[in-house]
Structure formats: structure tokens, C-alpha cells
Amino acid sequence: MAESFIFSIAESLITKLASRAYEEASQVVGVYDDLQDMKSSLSYVKAVLLDAEQKQEQNHELREWLKQIKLIFYDAENVLDQVDCETLRKQVIRDYGTPKDKVGRFFSSSSPLVFRYKLALQIKDIRMRLDRVAADRDKFGLQVIDVDRRVVHRREMTYSHVVESDVIGRAHDKEKIVKLLMEPSLDNNAGSKHISVIPIVGIGGLGKTTLAKLVFNDERITDSFPLKMWVCVSEDFNLKQLIIKIINAASNFVSTGALPGHQNLKELEVEQLQYCLRNMLEGQKFFLVLDDVWNEDRVKWVALQDLISVGAQGSKVIVTTRSPSIASMMGTVAYSHHLKSLSPEDSLRLFVRWAFKEGEEGKYPDLIRIGREIVDKCKGVPLAVRTLGSSLFSKHERQEWESLRDKEIWNLPQKKDDILPALKLSYDEMPSHLRQCFALLSLYPKNHYYISFGVASLWGAAGLLSLESKDETIVDVAHQYLRDLMARSFLHDVFYCGTFYIFDIHDLVHDLAVYVAKDVCQLVNSNTQDISENVLHLSFVENGLPYNSIKPSLQGVRSILFPVDNQGASEAFLDAWVLNCKYLRYLDLSDSTCETLPESIGKLKHLRYISLQGNTRIKRLPNSICKLQHLQVLLLDRCSNLETLPKKIRKLISLQRLEITTKQSILPESDIAKLNCLEHLSVENCDNLKSLFVETRLPTLRTLQVRGCANLKSLPLDTQNFPQLETLGISSVGNEDWLHRSEDTNAVLRLKTIVLFEMVTLPHSLQQYASTLQGLMISRCYELEVLPEWLWNLSSLKFLYISRCPKLKSLSSDIHRLTSLQVLRIINCHELYRKYEPQVGECWPMISHIKHTDIRNTWE
Template structure:
């Protein structure tokens, strides 16, 4: 999964090489021309990385090609760090002098001629490796894509039907939404509101669509809203596509004599005629419109659609399901956004039993039910996670199989397209690349803990990893880190957030943490006494236990860039710390 970061690394390298400060630094140490050649090679590879990232899932050889590039990029980053250090060293010598003997310095690596030769050789070697790998790009049929607008694979289209008796633990949530639908909505002046928008918000797999289905299918809703429409929202919130979907949605309208000939024909109609049909269909009607799975944050498009459907009768309602609080705030017109909570342990177990056994069969296996209680703990009340794990045990009644699943991390389990990890990963894939990397580094903090992290700490970690833009006139790195944290909160990746002005206190849902571990497994690692086989390419290490032996340090881990001790009152001995710091030549962050 770390190969999804390659484009971001390439962008960071390119930005650094192109910056005025770095060009001046490269001139100072005498490697400007060499770095310009490296920049040219980097641009050649970077042009096809976005396409390669999208195609790697189906092509093992392409994944290996990206891994080679990733390692070259890491070496390039380390090399540029050396240039930074040498530049700072020269500035110190220039400003303060040095007590070293000048003759001794002539024969040392501090001699500008020696250092320039060394750097020049390193640049040429990196460029040679990069050119050699880049030469293979044509055999993969990769296209040049300059801007990160990758298409995200969405889940299948949803539908409105639901068997209420098979839904567990959402009775209270349903009644909250029903009350909002049935009661009149008032505007800021106390008058009746024409159309109200009710958002349902939560992480992937929590059951937002299921809750909307329960409400949509309720007899009280059918009696109160003569016109009901269920629409899967396109990724880009294309207004034309939405108009067509809304027109074709109500079954009673589709069967009338005025119904359009079909969706295919509607696609050929001009937008002016389409909006006229939509307004004729809705005018004077009290309707309920469900917009399921909204991702796009373009307020202009939402306002355009809202204006078109505002011809409905007073009391019309819109239900929006989304993973993003910012979308809920943008679209919602009621003061209340319904944040869907996790299922209780009891409801989670009831749901698990339904998916793991045939009806009534669970009574035969009391020992498996005891293990099921422990498995349900892993799901943290997320229905899709419960279903994912329970379904994998259907028709399996051996205690050993259940215990094996109980002891595995969710991200190590096989996952089908509609299981929990792919559902959560949709939110990850939808994020811009800089947020993906920042989110991945949150895997360095252990699960099951409330994290008290100051914005300065986050800025230091992300900044040391090269994930924050260079300081600008109007924003510091802490300001940018604040914004990134806010973006992650808005996307439901952080919860139980307390804003303390200068820092945030927040928690990470266990399943979201599992996702972070999954996407960062090649570059981040939590280390305990049970940890084995740390990849030599790991860049960020988080030690979560006291008393770890420094004798176990591998020299192959000398490329580590971050070392954390995130657990309160658990740190390192002086011998352990000294050994790691001496070993890790490119260490950027230590806390």
C-alpha cells in the first residue's frame, strides 16, 4: 500500500528541487547542474506515477516497478538531507568559524572539493538508477497524468428496500429521523421552512444507508409523503445526472402516462428541458428525497440542485447520507445532523449470530458463542465489520477456526469487495494524496487510547516526514497541521474531538486505526516485545513498551526517520536510545 504514496513523494522532491532556497543551497555546495539533471529524470517518471498507482492492483510486475522507484526516491530524499546538512554546516563555519585545524579539514569529508565529488557521485548514481527503471515505463502502457484526480472505485448502487426485522439496533436512530421528518421545520424567523435537509453522518460501514432505508420504507412516511425518491449520488455531484436520476426514481411516476421513455432517452435531452420536467414533476408535491452516499463538497452544485427542487410543497424533506461532516454542514438545513453511533455489544452479538449461523442453530454451539463475544469486540460496534467477520465463519463450526479469526487483525483477513476494509478504504482513497500520508502516520499511535496530541507535535512529525508544505508568508507549519487535522475530522477519521485551541484531544476508532496500519504497513511499524520481522524499508518506528533490548537493533534499519515513544510513562533506557540514534543515520524525528 505504500506505493500509493509515491506520487506525493515525487511531488515533494520536485518542489524541493525547484525551490529558490534549494537552488541557492545546491550552488553553494557546487552540485546545481547535477541536481537539475536529476530533476529532469524525476519529472519523466513522475508524469506516469498517478496512472501506475491506479493500475498496480491488477499488475504484480507494475507493483514491483513502483517499489523500485519508491526505494530510489527514499535514497534521493536522504541525499537531499545531506545537502541540507552541508549547507547548514557551511553557514555555521562562515558565521562562527571552527576550531578544527585547516590542514586536517583539507583531507576530511568537510573539504568542499571532497564533499562536492562525493555528492556528484551520489547524484549520478541515483540518476542512473532512476533512468534505468524509468526506461521500463513504456512496457506498462502508462499514460501521462499531471494532476491527482484519480477515480475512486465506489461501492455498488444502493436501493431503498429493507427487511426491517433483519436490522439490529437502529430502532432509536430511526425514531429520531422519523420525528425530524414528521414535525414542521421552522426558519430563523420562526416561520415554516419550505424544504428541510436532514444529514445522517458516520464512517463507512456504520449503517447510514440501512437507517435511511428503514425510514424510507416506514408506512408513516409513505402516508405523509405522496412522492418518494431514492437516488444514488454520482461521485462528482453532477447536476444533470442527478436530475435524470430523480426523474426516473419514483416508481409511481415511472408507470404513469407522463413518464419519460427511459433514462437513455433522457440523456439526449437538453438541460433546459430536463430541469423543466423535474420542476413539473415536483411542483406542489410534498416529497421525500433520499440522496445516498454524498462525497462531493462543491456547494455551488448543491445550491443549484436545491433551487431546482424548491418548487415542492411545504414540508418536503431531503435525507442525505454522507461520511463527511463538512458536507453535512453544507447541505443540512436543520440544526441537527444525526451522527450515527456504534452498535452496543449486545446488538453486535445479535447481528453476528444472524450472519454466522443458520436460524436457530446457534444454540448448539455455546462454546462458539463465547468466542463470538470476543470477536465482536474487534468490530467496535460497526455493523459491516460484524457482518464481514461473521460471514467468514458461516458453515464453520470448528473451535480452532473461530479462535484463529479472533486472534487476527482485521486488516490481515481476506476481504471481499463489500466487506469492511474496502468500505473504509473508500474514504481513504477519496482523500487528496497529502492527507493520505498524514493519516497513515497516525498508525504510529497505539489503539485503545485517547490521544492527547498538540498541533505542534503533529506539525513536527508531519513536517519531519516532508508532508507539510514549505513555510509561507501567511501560514506556519502548525497552521497547516491544524487544517489537515480539521480535514481528517470532517471525514470522520477522528472522533470524540475536543478543541483546546492550541491542541486537539481526539480518539481514533479501532477500525479506522486498522485501516491506517493497513495502508502504512510498509513504512510505519508499532514495535513491542512480540514484534518480529521488521522490514528494512520501514521509515517510522513507534515503541510501545518499556525494557526493549537494544541488542536486537538491525543495522538494516539505519534508514529509519522517525522514532516515537507515544505511551505515557513508557520510554527508553539511555543505552537503548543511544544505540538507535547512532544507528539511524537519517533520523529526522525523535520524541
């Protein structure tokens, strides 16, 4: 499927070669003429690639031809990147090098003359290979289509939390489940120990989770069950992790006295955790949703069942799963609720809602008739219906609808009950650049919550984000791509925070991402026998894998990830794998256990991203890391034993994002100030740090986070030194209002988003941003009891998010003064939920005028 990316790769290569900056760079390096010849060969092949992509499904020989081209393009990308690396290296030597550096490099094996000679040979080889495959172009009868005319039809941003009136065709299912839950006892199994388990079964995308949400939020259920808990299980039925999730879900409703102080639950043993869980549930009549269960091991289920069996008589559990055998194993009722497909009428209603603006469908009776035929192919699966409807939004030409209806992709062989053809059809309608970005989301496990900063780093390191203007940043482009994916319903549970996004993707959409990326991306687990040849991106989703038994060809690998918490790389992994990947661009070593990085890390000159987040063993970094002039992201947060930052960090001239935890009492601010591309800076848990940015100017910084710096006395921020700063995150600063308040109104920052974590009170100085602040997030402020009066003066506030503030009891009657407020989200705040619950809470009328409200008692 990776052959669908080829046109985009060709386009980016040609665009780069044609740019004035690159022409100048290639002249300096001495390979200008060679690259211009290669550009001509690229253009000749590119002209027929769009037609070839569309015809490859039915032509094996054509697919093989495209694979050959793809490999040549990968080599071409690596060659062009070497020119960039050399240009940046020359810039660093010019700005920071000593005479000794310059003379030594001239006589070394990496001298300009040797580099030019080797690069010219590589370019010649690529051009000759391109010319050979181009000679076969005509035998396939391909048409010249030089412009990708697929466009993204955008629509207004929406929020994905369930509103009952927006759900079509599930009222009967909901009533049936609610009726079962309201019955005193449902036990069909004497061993159930008071806990009745009702499974909801159906294929992916059918709406099992949506139905469970409708039931979970029904007022009759809320009245009947003092304790409600929502837990997303997914593929990992790890007992310890499940206990932690249930404790976290329950802690919003019951006293946390059972918990050992503020100790991190992950640090406790299973014995301690099960004691806490049983104490919290004992005698409580609870309702628990276990969403998306894949576990077929009955022993694991019985172990969990025994722990929660201390609940009061009448406690109920809903399990959603794709597997009838799992439902049979877990259920205690006489039957499972098998969720059926939507009726043709309900499917069409859902399709119309997504394909047309409200009320305009009456203008297009011919399109509605074609729409019926399209909906028939979706087999009543809501996700497929919604996705295809979104792909036709604002398209009113009959031929566009007929083309979608008549696509041969529907006839592709699929597993039983699989709807990948329906989803893939919308994927095929995406522009090539968007398809590449979507495919990389497959590198993360299901139910992963994506943050747009991280997604932007991954896409940027892969070279998928092209800047169209000097004022644009990689994050800006990534956000536009995310909005494009939202418009096609490929993102789920989207949470916009003012200057960034948090989201996940539906299981079925994740399956699609894995499917389309299978030749480019690979998830490695204990079942992996080998690594696909020519794979570019590797994601290791299990710990302790037998790396030595897998013998991949690593030369072309560009990304290595460890995306699962507490599962990181060892030093043996670094030695066996990483150092052989000479074209590596993205290296995520989060939660790794290595005590040091090898000095040879400095040879991976193509690297854009390195993360050592959460490594509690590493003490120092090799100074050679500062040879990575391409590096855009360096994440060292939660490296609690890191004694010092590497010397000469100023040489990282491309660095855009830097996150730090260090034992230093003074940061190398003069070096940091020379990072002229720095946009995002995080200083976290630097306990020895007493001052920050006293005389430092960071003109490009847009996001600043300062968290858990217990001895920090002040944080002077003004527009003179931070003219671009728009997002500020602070946490764990006690009662001290150390955020500097400027007396000069002209010097006040123009902040758009503020994120507050673990605060006892909110700093008074925040009110100085009242005229510009658009987003405010308040999370995990466990002792916060009241919101300050000045908060209601934030005249520009559009988005207010409050999470996990159990003692917060009221929003104040002055909330109506927030005249710009469009979105209010209250998550896991028990007292606020009770008062402001939609439709029924005593204070609901005070907020009912707000356009978007999302008030819930558990993460979903």
C-alpha cells in the same frame, strides 16, 4: 500500500529542486548540474505515477515497479537533505564559528571538497537507477497525468460529541438498554455480587460507543444512579491503569477524602489504589461504562469485578466490545445486546445528512438513486456511511457518484465483517499529501488523544508540510491538513482550543491507517518477529522488548517513537538502534531511563525532533547536540534533574519549539533570543527560576507556556518584545498575580488563547486582553470557587472550556454579555453540570442560546 504516496514524494522533490533557494544552495555546495540532471529523470517518471497508482491494485508487476521507484525516491530525499544540512552548517560557521573551526573543518574528512565529491557520486547513482526503471515505463501502457486533481471539499467545522437528535436509527436500542438498567436486578450469575453487567456487542464502527453515550446521558439513568462513570478500556486491560481511570471518573461525584492528599495516583501501589477505589464505591449505587474491551483473560476481569463488587444493590455495568466471547465472559444478564446494522432507510438518511447541505438533497433525485447503491455497499455501518457521504459533500456531478459506486476497491479480500474497503475508498480520494499525513497517525495506539502541536512536529519532521508563503508556519499548514481530514470524517471527538486542536480517531479509522501505512510504518510489540525491510517509521508500544533479537536494516529509518506513557528507551536501546539510523529525523525518547545521551548524537545531522520529556534521570546533555542545525523541536520538559541547558544553544538556528525543565536559576536568555525561528516556548517546573524575559525580545514567538515555576516573581510581556504572541498558558502560581499588566494600551499583547491550569484564582491582568481573546481554557483548578466579574467583559471570546473544577458552582447570570461566544464546553465539573445540564438544569436557559454546548461529567 505505501506506493500510493509516490506521486506526492516525486512532486515534493521536483518542487524543491526547482526552488530558487535550493538552486542557490546547490550552486554553493557545487552539485547544481548534477541535481538538474536528476530533476529531469524525476520529471520523466513522475508523469505516469498517478496512473500507475490507480492501476497497481490489479497488477503485481506494476506494484513491484513502483516499489523500486519508491526506494530510489527515499534515497533522493536523503541526498537533498544533505544539501540542506550542509547549507545550515555553513551558516552557523559563518555566524558563530571561530577561525580555528573554519580551518579545522577544511582539513577534516567532512571538508567541502570531500563532501562535494561524495554527494556527486550519490546523485549520479540515483540518476542511473531512475533512468533504468524509467525505461520500463511504456510496457505498462501508462498515461501521462502530471497534476493530482483530487481536491479536499471542506465543510463547516463541527463538534463530535453526541446529541441525541443527531443519532439516527438507535432509539429502539437505547430504550431496550435503559429498560434493562432500570430493572432492580438482572443477575443471571450468582457470583456477580450485586453488579449486573450488560454487554453491547458489534463490529467496529457500528455505533456501540454512540449507543452507550445515549444511554449514559439519559435523564432516567442520571436520576437512578447517583454515581456515573465512563472508562475507555481499549486494548490495555491493565488492572492498575483501570483502577486509576475509575477513581478519576468517580472523583467528580463523590468526596475525594479517600485519596491520599494530592499525590499522583500513578505513584501509588495497586494495594493503595484498590483501597481508594473500594472506599469510593462502597455502598454507592453506580453505573459504569467500560468502553471498548478487548481483554479475553477472565482472571483479569474477575480481579476487577471483585474490586467494584462493593457497590450497592442495583449497580450496573455496560461493556462495549467487538468480541462475543468477551461479552459472554463478562456479562451477567441472560443475553448480550448485539447491535445490528442500520436499516437501509436509516443508512440513507445518515448518508444524505453528510453528503448534502441541509435541504438541498431534493434537487438531485438522480444522485439519491446512486446514493442508495453506495449505501448498500456499506452494510449498515454508520461510520462507513458517514465517511462516504462526507467524501461526496458538495460534489454534484453524476459521474463522480458513479465512479465512487463502481470502484473495484470494493472487491478487495477482507476479513469477515471488515469494512476497510468502504473507508479506504474515501482514503483513495484524498490528495497524495493528505494520505501520507493520515498514514503517520497509525504510529500511535488506539484511543490516543492527539494534540495538533505534536502532529505538526511529526509531519514536519517527515517533510510532509510544505510552506507556500513566508508568513505561513508548519503549524498553520498542519492545521489546514487536519481541517481537511475533519471534512472527510477521519477525525473524531475534535476539540478546537482557539489556536490548536485536540482529537482522536475512531478505532476503525485507526485500523485503516495501519493498513495503508503497513510498508512505511510499523508498531513494535512483544509479538514482533522482525522489522519490515525499508520501513521508515517505528513505534515501540511496549516496554522491555528484546531489541537484540530483532535484526532490522536501520539505515533508512527516519522516525522512532515511544508513544505510550511511562514506556521509554534505555541506554542499551540508544546504542543498539538509534545511533545506526544516520537518516533519523524524529526521535521521541519520552519517559526514557537513559542517564546521558552519547556525544555521537551530534552526527545525526538530519534530526528535526528530539524529545526527552519525562526523563527524571538525565543531568546533562552533550554539547554536540548543538551541531544539529536542522533541529526544529527540542523537548526537555519534566526532566527534573537536568542541571543546565547545553552550551551554545544559539547554534540550533532552525529551532521552532523548545520546552524546558532545568535546575538553573537563570536561563541563557541571550542564546534563546538568537533563535530566530522560535515559535513555541515552554518553561515548566523550573523551581530555581526567579525572573524571566526581563530584557529579552522573541519576535517570532507565538505560544508561551509557564507552568509550576514556584519562585517566579514576574512575567513582563508586551508587544515590543513579543509581537507575535497569541497563545499563553500558565499554571500553579498560587494567588500571586505575577503576570505583568501594562499601563500602555498600545503595548498590550493581542492574545487569542489563554490556557489556565491549577490556579486558585484567575489573574486580574488577564482582563487587559478582553478585546482580542477568542479562546479561554480553565482546567484542573480544584480550589477555584468563583469566576471573576471581569471575565464577562471578554467581548471577543468565542470558545470557553472549563474542566475539572469541582468547587466551581456558577457561571454567573452575566454570561449573556459574552455576545461572541459560540462554543461552551463544561467537562467534569459536578456542580456546574447539575445546574447547567442541557434541557433539565435550573440554569440551562441562561446558556441555551449558545450555538454549541457540550456539558458532560466524564471524559469520553
